[in-house]
Amino acid sequence: MTGTVPGVAATGTGWPDEFVARYVAAGVWGDRTLGGLPREWARRAPRDPALVSGAERIDYSDLDRRVDEMAAGLLRRGIGAGDAVVLHLPNVPEFVVVLFALARIGALPVLVLPAHRRAEVSHVAAVSGAVAYVVPDRHEGFDYRSLATEVRADVPHLREVLVVGDPGEHGALDEVPVPGAGPVPDAARSEDVALLLMSGGTTGRPKLIPRTHRDYVYNAEATAEVCGLTSADVTLSVLPIGHNLPLACPGVIGTMAVGGTVVLARAGSPETAFELIEREGVTFAAVVPPLARLWVEAATAGGAPRGLRSLMVGGARCDRALAASIGPALGCRLIQSFGMAEGLLTHTRPEDGDELVVGTQGRPLSPLDEIRVLGPDGTPVPAGEVGELWTRGPYTIRGYHRAPEYNALAFDAEGFYRTGDLVRVLPSGHLVVEGRVKEVVNRGGENVSETELEEQLLEHPDVVRAAVFGLPDPDLGEIVCAALVLAGGVGKPPRAKDVAAFLRTRGLARFKHPDRLFIVDDLPLTAVGKVDKKALARTVTPT
Known part of the structure; x- marks a missing residue:
């Protein structure tokens, strides 16, 4: 099948x-939009609690006000209807405020996850045509400002980076809102694309879901x-x-x-x-x-x-x-x-x-x-x-x-x-x-494209063939396994930590790295010449 x-435009809507x-x-x-929702909620119950984050408590009226002020600030910086913005934040109030503010001005949030790195972010920023990138300064020990510098170098149309916290060489998100801006009109239509989600990916690089x-x-x-x-x-x-x-x-x-x-x-x-x-x-x-x-x-x-x-x-x-x-x-x-x-x-x-x-x-x-x-x-x-x-x-x-x-x-x-x-x-x-x-491994709820990881592994100078597959795991559901055929003359075979270090240099998210690595002489094939991953999973032994 x-x-x-029929009728699918470039955006797939x-x-x-x-x-x-x-x-x-x-x-x-109906005719409602994401950007209009906080306005509805504030009218319904302005003083009821909407968001709690640590000691910070935001009621529905305050949320709508913050969305307006952020929306006004984004417009002032030249971000408006139709512009894509990559949103790469952990669970902080700024994520919610920026998401609704972008929706209110008709811009297009592109959502990536805290675990994603240069390979994934640069790809989606390029495909979406993103003009801005919103990141934390640091999260779980990782400096997203350095990542943003790399992504900006990869994507020429990415005009600016906005940072929650210490901005370093980039712009500070807390300088964007316009205090007391007042209501910002909703620039979106209900049939418009509201946001782009990332697919887990099954063939090569992740797709964007409108x-x-x-x-x-x-x-x-x-x-x-x-x-x-x-x-x-x-x-x-x-x-x-x-x-x-x-x-x-x-x-x-x-x-x-x-x-x-x-x-x-x-x-x-x-x-x-x-x-x-x-x-x-x-x-x-x-x-x-x-x-x-x-x-x-x-x-x-x-x-x-x-x-x-x-x-x-x-x-x-x-x-x-x-x-x-x-x-x-x-x-x-x-x-x-x-x-x-x-x-x-x-x-x-x-x-x-x-x-x-x-x-x-x-x-x-x-x-x-x-x-x-x-x-x-x-x-x-x-x-x-x-x-x-x-x-x-x-x-x-x-x-x-x-x-x-x-x-x-x-x-x-x-x-x-x-x-x-x-x-x-x-x-x-x-x-x-x-x-x-x-061909995807579901590792603890994160989908890992076998094809994408195979393509990355084949960039390793010692690898001539690669097959990625999942094996059952009592804690994660499945773990990511990779069987590698090495080039002739390779001395000491690479270990799992060596391959992980290589994948880090290529900017691949950590959850996509192999949990187990197998070195094999050849990959078994099916009758039609495809790699027989079921047979491979039955026969490999860990290095």
């Missing part, structure tokens, strides 16, 4: 007119409703909020949409998270399976924090044993979540029985979500059998940003997106995720 994608009419008529698409204002507002608000969030809820954000899950599933945006409070955490360790849950009255949190396991172990050993009502686990499949342990250990309700930054989300519901909560990844978020489960020949598999998941709907993209060749492979002629995930569907409509057909 491949072919052209081309829903055909009949689908636009369908989603508008159903009430899932999410529109109307689809992303729906994404956040519908997820908050499914999760049962209300204005009384307090959400703990421990995952980097540049991720789709902690940003809008329901995340920061969904929590604020119902009038709740978001507590930003710099780390997700049990020590940090449990203290914040108790101190701030946290009722809801979202984590990836490896972090859920740490929380369960800590709670079992030392007691669970009081007050947590629901824990969403997503980003990777939660195995059954871990899922079954969460409720008893943490004293809360588990919500299993499955999805992708490209769109489709599934969740278990509060009304689901224990078997569905523990054993499935939930039902699609929207009644307008369409799914097909197909066999290798592109035809539907019998009900209940495993096949590849294809989907389309009101918050699933119709194409990646400026990637027409890849779009022809990832989307069919009817606009269905090929997820690469293997699933089976129960009679209740719940999905059980069984694996993937894509």
Whole structure:
């Protein structure tokens, strides 16, 4: 099921007119924008707490004021409608303020994660046409100002760097806002692209995912409703909020949409998270399976924090044993979540029985979500059998940003997106995720493109062939493994730490480095001449 994608523009937002009419008529698409949301929230409950970060507490009125002042300052610096800005911040209030300010002036936030480095950031800055780059001074021991200098050298159209904290040679973000600026008009339309998310990547470098204002507002608000969030809820954000899950599933945006409070955490360790849950009255949190396991172990050993009502686990499949342990250990309700930054989300519901909560990844978020489960020949598999998941709907993209060749492979002629995930569907409509057909390793919720890492490894002077694959791991779900064929005459084979040092010089994010390295004489091939990674995983031994 491949072919052209009718109506998809360079930005990948081309829903055909009949689908636009369908989603508008159903009430899932309106005329609201991300930039307009803080204004709505401030009118609704101006003095209610919106954000908590350490000792800093920001109410909804103050948030809207800060967004206006930042928006005015960005406009004064020549950043306006249509301009892309790379946003590379950890979980700090400035992330939220800049995100909404950019949306308000019609600019385009490009979200990258704290772990990303020069290779990823320079690529997305170039592809997006970014004119500015927002970073912290330092985070977890890493100097982002030096990274920004390198990225700016790589990307000529990147005009300026704005830094949270000590700016060094760059500009200071705290000098951008215009105090007392007053309301800045919303320059965006609901059908415009609101932001660009990074894909985990399955073929080479990561792709950019264009999410529109109307689809992303729906994404956040519908997820908050499914999760049962209300204005009384307090959400703990421990995952980097540049991720789709902690940003809008329901995340920061969904929590604020119902009038709740978001507590930003710099780390997700049990020590940090449990203290914040108790101190701030946290009722809801979202984590990836490896972090859920740490929380369960800590709670079992030392007691669970009081007050947590629901824990969403997503980003990777939660195995059954871990899922079954969460409720008893943490004293809360588990919500299993499955999805992708490209769109489709599934969740278990509060009304689901224990078997569905523990054993499935939930039902699609929207009644307008369409799914097909197909066999290798592109035809539907019998009900209940495993096949590849294809989907389309009101918050699933119709194409990646400026990637027409890849779009022809990832989307069919009817606009269905090929997820690469293997699933089976129960009679209740719940999905059980069984694996993937894509060449990607899900390492603790972070997708590592096998192709991208192979391309980087082949740049090493001693490597002539490389194959990257995943192996099961009880803590991370999967670990990243690399099998290398070395050039003739190489003396002492490179060790894992040598390869890691080489990849650091190439600016590759640390989570993409191989956890295990294997030196092999040759790579096994399938009957059609492709590397047989299943056979490789069965036969390799660690160096």
